[in-house]
């Protein structure tokens with residue numbers, strides 16, 4: 116089956132919406148993605164027929180709900196090629212998964228005199244939890260800088276990793292689209308005796324993922340960016356690490372026994388899933404994984420390379436030097452996220468003008484303020500393409516930007 | 526649906542392209558920094574206050590056309606003015622932006638006879654609720670600067 120984005124687009128009810136006689140041009144999937152019929156239906160069906168508590172009761176609904184919830188875990192395991200399903204921990208989102216790693220693994224393994232490595236292109240979700248912990252524990256944070264074309268500058272990687280206990284980095288930048296060399300970084304980390312944590316929020320929705328090929332130690336991502344519902348995220352971790360870690364949140368579901376003197380933790384993954392989990396959301400995420408699998412992640416990636424090349428070429432052909440697209444120039448080394456700068460027009464004004472044609476882009480700092488400072492801007496306008504975006508979406512974007520230059524052209 | 530012409534009036538674009546009172550004032554001039562955390566707009570307001578009068582004002586920073594033109598118009602409107610008149614103008618402007626002040630009784634009545642002049646051009650922003658914060662950033666920063674001691 117060949118991949119045809121205009122056919123895929125029909126699977127998404129919201130994209131059929133017409134506002135003021137014009138189609139919706141949704142170019143904000145790096146922020147959050149739209150949901151296909153199959154995900155909406157799976158959630159609806161589950162709520163109407165099988166909703167119940169998980170793990171606690173003997174009756175039929177409870178066992179159906181448990182199967183659905185655990186079924187989602189198995190689907191996620193397979194989707195990222197994790198060795199074992201119980202290494203998949205459901206969280207609220209990627210941010211919570213990263214906080215879990217920092218609080219649980221970090222607080223037991225990092226202290227004064229230690230160091231970890233981050234990069235200049237991280238999302239705040241992979242900076243602030245470490246800064247919070249560093250303020251308590253007094254360890255050092257080292258930073259991998261960027262090259263002028265928005266790649267990680269790995270020339271001092273081994274020096275930075277020397278003596279470090281962990282490296283935590285993004286597999287794909289949510290601002291520049293840069294795809295980072297995950298396997299190379301992980302193997303350098305392991306040679307240096309550090310563990311490797313991958314923020315895969317932007318990569319998992321857009322390309323095949325194999326955590327064993329990466330050889331990573333922890334991987335975090337969010338359902339809402341991969342056609343699933345909001346409210347659930349995924350942490351995958353190596354069993355040996357997860358087993359050795361203390362729990363993150365305490366409460367129901369995460370215990371094997373509680374006495375007045377203390378508690379004993381449940382086995383994985385319950386140990387890290389305190390309280391009633393996002394049951395409905397897990398069912399939706401499972402359906403999203405099925406949906407993406409049926410399209411094929413290789414095909415999704417191939418489509419995105421194509422649409423990125425097309426959009427970059429159209430924008431450059433039309434506006435030349437008056438437009439800057441931050442990050443790598445080759446579509447093969449980047450995702451479909453284009454942070455653009457128009458000469459003389461502020462990103463807010465760009466997004467306002469695009470809104471007139473129902474074009475949804477994000478203007479702002481994209482939760483990556485350190486990176487913004489390095490780029491020398493306070494904001495960018497970010498158009499991010501996904502599996503449902505067509506060349507026509509790119510054309511409408513390119514055409515509508517004329518209005519921005521007309522209005523603000525100095 | 527409101528059109529772009531409601532938002533981007535010619536006078537706004539003029540202030541954006543040629544901002545008035547741009548620059549900085551050396552200490553001891555008062556200074557305050559305003560940020561719009563959602564979008565990263567930044568405004569620095571410098572004030573030279575002598576007695577009850579704003580003798581000089583300078584604006585620096587960066588942001589969208591609405592935040593920058595609002596700052597420019599504000600600087601023109603407050604330069605040389607008495608502080609009490611300026612505070613009354615701030616209230617009047619916020620009223621135009623549909624912003625209800627909390628504890629309104631302690632901040633006094635809004636004097637609707639105050640002329641807004643060029644500032645009226647910013648009225649269209651009200652139709653674009655997400656941009657109201659852009660328009661009011663400079664004004665909130667101005668109030669902060671007035672409350673700051675000399676440096």
Ligand SMILES: Cc1ncc(COP(=O)(O)O)c(C=O)c1O
Pocket residue numbers: 145146208209210211238240241285287288289314316317337348482
């Ligand atoms: C690279 C990256 N990391 C982390 C996050 C945080 O994801 P969430 O807000 O779903 O927790 C995002 C999304 O905004 C992201 O793009």
